[in-house]
Amino acid sequence: MHWGFVLLFIYGLLKQIDELNQLKDEALLKFEVIFAVIFILLLLIRFVYMRTTQKTSLPQSTPRSQVIAAKVVHSGMYICLALIPLTGLLIGLLFWLGLEDGFLINLVVGSHELVVSLIYWLIGLHILAASYHRLKKDGVWSSMVPFFKEVSNEDDKKINI
Numbered sequence: 822m823h824w825g826f827v828l829l830f831i832y833g834l835l836k837q838i839d840e841l842n843q844l845k846d847e848a849l850l851k852f853e854v855i856f857a858v859i860f861i862l863l864l865l866i867r868f869v870y871m872r873t874t875q876k877t878s879l880p881q882s883t884p885r886s887q888v889i890a891a892k893v894v895h896s897g898m899y900i901c902l903a904l905i906p907l908t909g910l911l912i913g914l915l916f917w918l919g920l921e922d923g924f925l926i927n928l929v930v931g932s933h934e935l936v937v938s939l940i941y942w943l944i945g946l947h948i949l950a951a952s953y954h955r956l957k958k959d960g961v962w963s964s965m966v967p968f969f970k971e972v973s974n975e976d977d978k979k980i981n982i
């Protein structure tokens with residue numbers, strides 16, 4: 822779920838539209854809409870699956886401020902991941918209705934770009950936090966990242982004795 826989504830998101834970024842006029846290509850508009858709908862459906866499945874079956878790997882001893890920070894960043898990423906395709910769909914709808922220029926569509930395109938910028942910051946913070954946990958060797962990194970796995974502090978102690 823986690824890494825599949827990272828790949829899907831990177832694909833979404835790579836195939837991004839560079840300017841509004843490209844949507845005149847009907848096949849591209851159709852593809853964008855289908856991609857955005859599939860993205861939203863998969864995001865919904867992921868969200869429900871994660872919330873109902875998984876728990877955070879943060880240790881019990883984690884300071885409250887860090888637990889809150891993690892929740893804010895995780896929820897922020899979910900909100901952005903939903904708003905990017907939703908604003909994209911709104912752009913598609915307005916364009917299809919013939920509103921190819923003007924205040925409204927420019928406002929929605931601006932919002933689309935703003936949420937994209939926001940998620941870049943959140944992902945940056947998220948990776949920074951994951952690296953911090955990797956240094957702390959508290960199991961959070963290894964719960965999700967399949968490489969550069971840590972030896973836990975407990976294991977270190979066992980080896981040193």
Ligand code: HEM
Pocket residue numbers: 823826827830871876877878879891895896898899944947948951952961962963964965966
């Ligand atoms: C597009 C990039 C990424 C997005 C959108 C993303 C999103 C998320 C979200 C929403 C969670 C919370 C659990 C969930 O609901 O799935 C999570 C957990 C996690 N992610 Fe990412 N992630 C990204 C990239 C990365 C990268 C590159 C790393 C490591 C370098 C990473 C490491 C982790 C770890 C360790 C957790 C577990 C946190 C915990 O147990 O509380 N993520 N990620």
Ligand code: HEM
Pocket residue numbers: 830833834837838839840841844850853854856857860905906908909910912913914930933934935937938
């Ligand atoms: C998951 C779905 C989508 C992703 C990941 C995505 C991603 C992006 C990204 C990264 C940008 C560039 C933002 C920037 O330069 O700051 C962008 C711009 C744009 N996207 Fe999307 N997008 C998605 C869906 C859609 C849809 C469905 C439409 C319309 C049918 C759309 C239309 C546009 C337009 C018109 C722009 C602005 C081009 C300009 O600067 O004039 N996007 N999108």
